[in-house]
Amino acid sequence: MATTKKTTGTSMVELKNHLMVSPLEIVVDEKLNPRQEYGEVEELMNSIIENGLRNPIKVFRKDGKLHLREGFRRMRAVNLAIKSGKKIERVPVLIDERTLTNEERTLEFLINNDGKPFTMLEQADVVGQLIKFGWKTTEVVKRTGKARGYIENLIMLTRLPKVIENYIREGKISAHAVIQILREVKQDEAKLIEAVEEAIKAAAASGKSKATPKHLAKSNEEKEPSHGKFFKFCSVITDALADRKDIDAEKLSILEKLLIRYENGQPAKQVAEEMFIDKAKKAAIAKQKPAKTTPPKDKKAAKKEAVKKAPAKKKVTKK
8 A cells, every 4th residue: 555755845655666756856967967869758758648657767865855866868758748738746766775976876877777778978978987086997897797898999989079979979970980990090080080071971972871880991891890690680770770760669679779788798698687578577477486395205215314314323342
């Protein structure tokens, strides 16, 4: 049964595993938010209006208030709905009761994200903050569980000229393509900008709005790491659908999430658990499983076991 707690002028409903809180009571500090690309926020807003917010946002307590920790995109959609005149009284909230440092909260963006996956640039921003805190590359690798090569790629992205960073954010070239160029030109900014703009022109000439590694000059393209046939197969599919208006967005989203998680170095079993397992069904099945009982033993087996366990008789030696 739900219980109600009174807070600052608005009711807070406590449910079994989360709270229902007024959006007006949640403090949103954009300085804590690494997300730059929000995707189809209006589409998410319409879903929330029709079905409610199903995936709880995460908050932490500070100075007696609830501060948003995870779910900036969802909160943006909620606030957009409220501004458009829709009535959203409460949203589901999970409160993180842990006492974390600023460094640990920053790390959380890389290791705990239930919403839309962060882009490589957004992850690079988080890694950049950890480096500013004084973390070494080895510590970032250890704490995130990601491959060292991947973290080193993110660190490279933190040093980009603003013009190249904007090209990536605007979707004119992929972060992977830029990384390949960086390996080729090293620290030569002029060559970097020239190679990136050539790739963007090559993509436009082939009818594509976004340059990928296949649009690089030959010397750069040969540096492309081999990800295996299946990865390339999936990449071709996403490239082919990139500019289409008649796609099934939900199905494409699954493919894109798989590719992002692969690129992030996330273990396959973890991906399977996060993306394809219904947590509610898993919990229900676990409850239905009967307790393990040991099968009854037949009399002969029981007798043999009793003999084995019985203490050995001491031999009496005659004097």
